[in-house]
Amino acid sequence: MASSKRSWSLSLLPPEIIQEIFYKTPAEALVRSKPTCKKWYDLITEKRFIYQHLRRSQERFIRIFETVQTMDPNEFQPPYEIDTMVHCDGLMLCKFVDLMTLSCANLALWNPITRRIRWIKPVKIITSGDYYGIGYNSRCKKEARDDDGYKIVKFHCGGLSTSEYGPFGYSKVPQVEIYEFNTSLWRTIGGQKVDSSVKFTCKCVAVMGNMYWVALSDETPGEEFILGFDFSDETFKEICFCPPTYDDFSHLASFNGDSLSLLQQDRVSRNIEVWVSSKLGDGDVSFSKYLSLSGPDLPALQVHNDATRPVYCFVKTKSVILWCVGVEGEGDKVCCFSTLHEIDEDGVRNEKVIERGYVDDYSSSFLCGYVYVPSLVPLP
Template sequence: MAYSSTIPTLPLDLLEEILYRTPAESLVRAKWTCKEWNGLINKKRFIYEHLRRSPERFLRVDQTVQVLDLVNRTRSDSPIPDELQPSLSNIIAMVHCDGLMLCIWSDKECYMFHNLALWNPLTRHFNVVEPRLSRESQRFLINDHFGIGYDVNKPRGDYKILMFSASHYGQAVVEIYECMSKSWRTLDDSKVNWEVYTSRQSASRNGVSVMGNMYWLVKKKTRNYILCFDFSVETFKEICFFRDLPYDNNYLGCFEGDKLSLLQQNEDQPSPIEVWVSSKLADGNVSFTRYFSVASPDLPALRFFTYWGYPAHCIIAKHKRIVTWYDRVSVGLILCEIDEGGVSNQFVTPQHYWDDCVIGTFFCGYVYKPSLVPLP
């Protein structure tokens, strides 16, 4: 009783500091402790500051929604949204932004048609995004690509979803979905003549959302670029050119909150692994430099077969280290660290396969931050 009667009498700044250090999962329960806590935890300022301070985790959808704490190496499981239940093996991609996941999955009946939704795994809210009724098919199609972000010049929380579809002739359809008004609009005079790497469960298909903008690895004729969509000015930008990409698997990610990382590995010959990082995205002239590489005979192939789901990974700048969570049939889901010295701290987590088959390998891992950001 002393605990419950003492905590609410703390100075507000001290109480805030304690709650900032509290995991988001605990805040969901804590906000019902009293009106003062509920009011504080629901404030937009508090929600986004707590998000900024929160460490990254890994998320994976199999027979449950699995969130892996990278520090404590503990995993929590929660139910899968009802809307995803019939089509678990057809999940195409997810994009993370502020604790929200933009989910793209194909119809159970026809892989040519896709579905779109915005999901907060922590609060378990799930909103399906319907396509524009004026579209000829009135469906999202296999060649449609998606991203999520926001205008950095406006109050945080006014999220937008991008949909673009390119053809080999350079003609494109580019549309923006305003999450607050739940309405689509077409961008005028928009042309897209890039080819986004689009093999099933491609590591590059997802793209990555960083500081309100979307980034993809794309090919234009024979050249490779990092393509950006700036949600503030609603335009595409080619921000960086790669002369060649000699590796089979290229994993684009966020690095230190304001940069990009690119992890590269050959599928058949897993050694070496190379990690490249960009300069600050806000600086304008973005360039990549090789951060470090690992050459060791014990390096695992993070994606053992092309049709398998790609691994979750993040780059730890302080120690030049890769933390990854990847799949091995008959072994389990393996969490390990990889640095210039090789592989260390391996830890096997259980996997949930349907009927002991390998369908679970189709499910990808994603970097994720649990947050109290409400669905718009």
């Protein structure tokens, strides 16, 4: 007698089991799975599921080298080049630079997973020295807020004379401007300006709907603090002082989705320190030392002032994954190589060279890129 085989299908599982499986499924696979059936489509596009999946997703690196390599080459080609990006909820705010004038040419919001792009209507005046951030009203729960609640903030540090930008005619008090996705319009915030100098080299980070930068204190020369922008009340705030830095080298990032982290290295001794802040929004914020390493065998995280700075994320407790650039050789051609390092309290645990290539100078070295969390969050 022939034995009968019982057919099996994922769709036969209870809905709650399918949902748990989908929570552990990469966002790219979920995008491909949406057309499978109506039940799957409804679950994958349901707003509460999207943000639950975002919270459970692991951070990743996204790399830029002349263009973003993972996006459609037909959509991001010269004469524009991506200058900087800011991550928020798996969405990347991209600032483009005109290769001819080296001025900011345009802005776009991009989801690397869904490959959706939304171009941002430019403001009247755009310069390469502008700072940008993205966020939303952090007092609303993510699942309850409108997707169109995302906003962009644009500002310029310190006072500017009109002569600096000639015919553009900047006023001596630079304006702070907000772009709202629900109206597709820019507006000026009255009475807001940034008196301190933001450290562009430290990058910036969006955490829990608000933006954060490392800034230099005007009152105490050499002292640094965290400057925040609250999208709920649209004001700049001094969050806390930073720990003492090594040789002007520090890198700001997020930690656990609700805190900040600072990576520092002494360029002479190569000692590395990682600091983590207390939770943002829980009252007074302060930094405490998370990891401290010393020894000549530690990698140089920035080999030259003109070379790209590292990016990093946290995968295990008391461990950091670093993506940085190294160099070999001298003269007209320098061999650059991008390397992943896993560092914990015992030193360098693992390292792997990702790519090699020859460049003309340090400024042309590989751009390691940014850290982002893959998500299904739709563009507003």
